[in-house]
Amino acid sequence: MDIAISILAVVAGIIGILGSILPGLPGTPLSWVGMLILYLWGSGTDRMGNTMSLATLLIWLGVVVVVSVVDYFIPMYFTRITGGSKYAERGAIAGLVIGIFFTPVGMILGSFLGAFLSELYYARQGFVQALKAAIGSFLGFITGTGLKVLVSCLIMWKIIVYL
8 A cells, every 4th residue: 555655646746747847737736745645645754764744744835835826927027027918928828838739849939939929919019029028928937837847846856755
């Protein structure tokens, strides 16, 4: 039973890391579920004999909640400070979703092009302003994704420590 629980926790952590990159999967919450599985059903003991405490679990839950909320605002913030509109934000998301089918490079390029073309077409901005908005949207996407990946990897590390 312990092996099955350990495998389930690791799988949740791996899916969480993937979900931090792929839209539609709640990355950091799934990683945290891996910790929860170890806490509730697994041994949750590290090599020094320390068991995972409820405080550790709740602190990581707080981190996951903060990162999940901040992830919604980072792309908007970066887009707004570079002069972009809501069209650039929506175009970036649409480009990201379309780009999923064309490898990770397609996701990044799709997000950038989606913001750029939306700003040009819908917001009727000039080339330079649309380019600035697209760069802002891209930087926001990269920052938010990087933050989620970082937290998911740290949680995965904790899962491995407590196996």
